[in-house]
Amino acid sequence: MQKILLFTLILFGIDSIFAVTHFLQYVYSGSSGIPNLPEFMTVGLVDGEPFTYYDSNIRREVPRQEWVTKAVDDDYWDRNTQVSMDTEPVFKNNREIAKQCFNQTGGIHTVQWMYGCEWEDETGATGALHQFGYDGSDFIALDFKTMTYVAPVMQAFPTKQKWDSDRARMDYLKSYFTQECIEWLKKYVSYGKSTLERTVHPEVSLLQKDPSSPVTCHATGFFPKGIVVTWQKDGVDIHSDVWVGETLPNGDGTFQIASKLTVKPQDWKTNSYSCVVQHKSLQDDIAVLLEEKNIKRTNQGGVSWGIIVGFVAAALALVAVVTGVVLWRRSRTGYGKAGTSDTDSENSSQQQPKA
Template structure:
């Protein structure tokens, strides 16, 4: 997997002592209903704020950060200046240069950048990253040891050579990644301590729609969203016949996710070899749920087993059905043969027959 995409995935996972601050910047051209420039900041994978050139406002996602920036308005003003002035101009110019390098004219083009730092709370160790991607592929990265750029694509060599001559700019990148960003991160971690340390444990259930449907391992009510849900067989993680769901928000601020296991080819005696494992970042113990039919919740109802007496009753009913039909169409004989009665016969002979003594349709007929 490409380095930038890998780092984006790793940004969702952190340990209790290792923290991260990441800035994601995106510029684009000719993308309908998408702002020309967007930016977002994350602390330990939690979105702190967002901005774009359409709304022209820094939207703070956390109530604690709203309080923080009321206390530190200069920082908020700096974010506004970067979001709506400096970076949109820079990204627009860089995209135009990249289109020339790749011999491109119009069309959709997307430029992404990530500035990030990581800080280990126990050791004090700091790491920094600055990466560019163009149209979904890694393009340039900054080397903190040499203070030079690494061209991932041949087309990036020209820009690398040009940027390597900007000594002041490269020194500023190094200072931001190793000093300014970690200092900001430490400040944010202290201010967001109650939020970052919040842990809500999930409720894990096994669900199945029908006996032939996949078994869904469903975890809900956990916080934060840095979690994994997998299926294991004999203690080993499996991917075949497993479909992983997304982590989705609940209405109360917690999260939910699921992982489906196709059991159509699993013999009943092998079910207990499978287990669903939920891991929440920062929590040592995993939630392990063994695959057991007795623990599966379902809305499916088995068809009722019909007692023998009911079956006999149905058979008798089918046998008597012709008799019932004959009873509806009463016939009587006259000199010209049989004719259908249009109205109920109220002759004394018929009226005198007690209903509880009628046992044959012949009793409805008499000879003239």
């Protein structure tokens, strides 16, 4: 239960503020029907920062951070390129099998695989993630407590039975996630320390389309990812009529988040409303008072939602954003639960994790 809670905090970026937890994650995505997007992509992330990338167009594993070239041996790029190339046809096959199982033909479809590990450098606590998804929904995931797979949809049950019976593979995965993955994570954190432990403070704006629209508190340009955005009325936190979005990458190594408050103009003009932002980079919280002079009208030259979406689109290296894994992750309650596309149980069980 404690690990599940820890992973949930990681998903929402809160742990970065309250604890020093590092995580290594790989995201694979095979897609069809998406114009100008490679059919297969992989990205490796340390603490949410992309450090390696591969796609079916370039057909080569490449670094996304300078520090990673110092952390790996000369054969690293060839080895991981081969892993990606071997996995690419498996994903294509899995996607076609999934379409058959779900009685689908054309259209946009995605197969995703997310796996990784985490390490708390103060307590030494560790955890792991190994799951698959199809079209943005969970399909199958490994429960590390029981070392058996969880199948949330009936189409995944035959795969669960086959993978559960492969005890040699289970032993390998347990060893990889509890030892090898953690060792690589510690190494990456050591070499990437200056990048991963930097802090960049957020810029906070209040946006509104018109006086009758919800007011958006938009924080952007911050690092690390962990942030807390709340609304207050007369100095007291409020939760009703409040929507908080997911933290998203800007494409330049920083992040953004938006929170909306639905409130009548006469209410905020007669009461004291403010958006409060907490972040590791700040000595004091940022509090922006909801008043006319602090609001940027999005249809009058202010920061528009089109620009905000543009920031996300710029992060093409982040497979999790480009192929809809963000929506997949948003539907889950924690790292301990997961899914897989309707994958070929013969081939998918042989997919090799990267270093």
